[in-house]
Amino acid sequence: QKEVEQDPGPLSVPEGAIVSLNCTYSNSAFQYFMWYRQYSRKGPELLMYTYSSGNKEDGRFTAQVDKSSKYISLFIRDSQPSDSATYLCAMTPGTASKLTFGTGTRLQVTL
Amino acid sequence: KAGVTQTPRYLIKTRGQQVTLSCSPISGHRSVSWYQQTPGQGLQFLFEYFSETQRNKGNFPGRFSGRQFSNSRSEMNVSTLELGDSALYLCASSLANYYEQYFGPGTRLTVT
Numbered sequence: 001q002k003e004v005e006q007d008p009g010p011l012s013v014p015e016g017a018i019v020s021l022n023c024t025y026s027n028s029a030f031q032y033f034m035w036y037r038q039y040s041r042k043g044p045e046l047l048m049y050t051y052s053s054g055n056k057e058d059g060r061f062t063a064q065v066d067k068s069s070k071y072i073s074l075f076i077r078d079s080q081p082s083d084s085a086t087y088l089c090a091m092t093p094g095t096a097s098k099l100t101f102g103t104g105t106r107l108q109v110t111l
Numbered sequence: 112k113a114g115v116t117q118t119p120r121y122l123i124k125t126r127g128q129q130v131t132l133s134c135s136p137i138s139g140h141r142s143v144s145w146y147q148q149t150p151g152q153g154l155q156f157l158f159e160y161f162s163e164t165q166r167n168k169g170n171f172p173g174r175f176s177g178r179q180f181s182n183s184r185s186e187m188n189v190s191t192l193e194l195g196d197s198a199l200y201l202c203a204s205s206l207a208n209y210y211e212q213y214f215g216p217g218t219r220l221t222v223t
Contacts, residue, residue, distance in 0.1 A: 032209070032210040034210055036214075041216075042216055042217075043115070043201050043203075043214035043215050043216045043217050044154070044201070044203075044214045045214070046211065046212065046213060046214075049210045049211060051210075088153075088154065090154075092209045092210060094209075096166065096167075096207075096208065096209065097167070097209060098144070098156045098159065098167045098169065098209060099144075099156060099209055099210075099212070100156075101153055101154040101155075102153070103152075103153035104153060
């Protein structure tokens with residue numbers, strides 16, 4: 001079993017929908033949680049990171065961490081076709097420890 | 112501020128050959144990490160260099176090696192290439208920590 005599990009999708013939603021992307025993990029030592037967006041043939045782009053449990057909002061994006069359930073989420077409000085990409089979660093125990101990535105969820109936002 | 116750059120962007124090599132990939136981090140960033148991305152395994156950590164020292168290493172064979180120069184630029188070398196080494200190799204830089212890494216566009220390596 002992988003340390004970080006992520007549904008590969010694809011997830012198809014209509015423009016304007018609220019999107020929920022999720023990851024579960026098994027290592028209770030993880031403290032920092034990141035979300036990356038990767039367009040086809042590009043490198044991953046850091047969207048946001050959170051420390052420990054709680055919520056963090058940045059524009060249309062909200063990251064949520066529930067350490068008790070070992071479950072993290074990324075919500076995208078008012079989704080746009082330009083949000084169509086693969087979303088990767090990543091996590092690490094500390095500032096000087098390597099990242100462990102989920103395999104990514106492919107999102108398609110249709111007109 | 113310029114982003115992370117990687118050269119070359121595409122590479123085709125034959126089994127048994129070796130290859131060197133280059134990464135220039137964002138100005139001021141001292142940490143450079145390397146990752147291998149494949150459809151089956153996703154993003155896997157290779158190693159990280161900070162101030163010219165390898166600070167962390169993933170679970171890859173010794174054929175994969177790297178180094179970092181005093182200007183923080185980094186190179187990754189793969190010797191005795193195998194078909195399974197075909198992948199997108201990504202480099203990411205950060206000031207010092209792992210949770211705020213910025214990725215380059217990657218080098219797509221095809222081994223035939």
